[in-house]
Amino acid sequence: MTGTPPLDGMRVVELSSFVATPLGGMTLAQLGADVIRVDQIGGGPDIDRWPLAPSGRSLYWAGLNKGKRSVTVDLRSREGRELVAGLVAESGVVLTNAPPRQGLTCEELKAVRPDLVHVRLQGTRDGGNAVDYTVNAAMGFPLVTGPPGQETPVNHALPAWDVACGLYMAVGLLAAERHRLRTGEGQCLRVALYDVALATAGNLGHLAEAQLTRARPRLGNHLFGDFGRDFATADGRVMVAVLTARHWRDLVEATGVGEVAAALERAFGADFREAGDRYAYRDALGGVLGPWFSSRTCDQVGETLAKTSVLWSRYRDFAEVAAALHDEPLMGRLDQPGIGVHLAPGSPLRLGDASMPPVPAPTLGEHTDEVLRDVLSLSADRIAALRDAGTIR
Structure with a gap:
């Protein structure tokens, strides 16, 4: 500095x-x-x-x-x-x-x-x-x-x-x-x-939710209140999160599931531009999107989604993160006494x-x-x- x-x-x-x-x-x-x-x-x-x-x-x-x-x-x-x-x-x-x-x-x-x-x-x-x-x-x-x-x-x-x-x-x-x-x-x-x-x-609303409605259930890796979940790819796993109508539109266009998603909207009487509807029918939407992810590698998924507003990341373990630290501007070379460089x-x-x-x-x-x-x-x-x-x- x-x-x-x-x-x-x-x-x-x-x-x-x-x-x-x-x-x-x-x-x-x-x-x-x-x-x-x-x-x-x-x-x-x-x-x-x-x-x-x-x-x-x-x-x-x-x-x-x-x-x-x-x-x-x-x-x-x-x-x-x-x-x-x-x-x-x-x-x-x-x-x-x-x-x-x-x-x-x-x-x-x-x-x-x-x-x-x-x-x-x-x-x-x-x-x-x-x-x-x-x-x-x-x-x-x-x-x-x-x-x-x-x-x-x-x-x-x-x-x-x-x-x-x-x-x-x-x-x-x-x-x-x-x-x-x-x-x-x-x-x-x-x-x-x-x-x-x-x-x-x-502050996050958990306590008011429990007082006024009911305690939140377990959701696994699903995002509460919107569409977000993990997907298996051909060589790993990715997390995808949709928080806005634009995110959803871009995800649908990138994966080519627009016609199926529209059919689900008609069948359920839903509007997937709305977060609540995306959340309510998350399992059906996940089933539609799953094959697109499973037929592609993480790199192929990334190449496609990087061109969109969709929020996503590949799951990495600490060893993978550590192997890529040279590319992180936050990190610096440290010679710690008793521990090493x-x-x-x-x-x-x-x-x-x-x-x-x-x-x-x-x-x-x-x-x-x-x-x-x-x-x-x-x-x-x-x-x-x-x-x-x-x-x-």
Whole structure:
């Protein structure tokens, strides 16, 4: 990225683990903030979380901490917590999902930094424990995921609530920072994983639908409320989605099923320009379109549909995606210490023509001395004494 990044000059102390909070911190770091991740000596509970590189290092940890600085402190000791409180006093911004520790609560930290912006992730609004997997189970989505007739729940492989929560945390932090710039007032902001999932289910209409009509049934790979589904091809499988009358017209013309589709309209008294009718008769329409897809390869399907407005994609596994990363402008060559050279994503945010390439994650505790020296102005002798006492490493 050329020029000054938008969050240049902002320093954030992050006390975190797992997905949501590290993702929120990394999002800020990719925009130019100096994000200092503080961990217990030896690392937090996510330090060796799978997937692992051949070296045994966590690809998960490295992937969610790109561009940050790392400090390790004995958070169980009073002196260690005082060091962290000092970092907070100098930075004025905290992002955390760590268990509350004496001396590091928002209220205690505001005593030394009254304009503190403190963003805390909770499991539930009342402070109870929850993780993506339990929140998802409580929210209904596993019971509408999977094929019709499936009796047991089907969990989604993507930790969607963690991802959404991490981005909410970043947005909330920036909103609180803007409020501080305008008024001089700090904020103790809390985000609950359960609330983010509940809000999303409500915003997408799932909860109102269940209250006013009925709970949504399982649909397999069908698109609810319009025509969308997967089709087998001669060499794979594709997903096709129709969301507008134009999409439908183009799909009918491209596949040559116009006469049959018109006959179905007359037989059913339907109008397939309407989303509701396309959805109601999705099985019949799928039966009509299926032979066109099954008689063609994915490349042939793509060559035809690329000339239309129809939304489609071939199904790929992660290995296929990884094999094509050299063609992705988001990806950059990253030499991650302890893991090696691989292609990794930069920020998906694009500021004009500027790109934000990936920056390696720190090794655990890599910047402890540097941060204590530059941020807290500790002398070399003082840092050495802290190390000898086991307070830092």
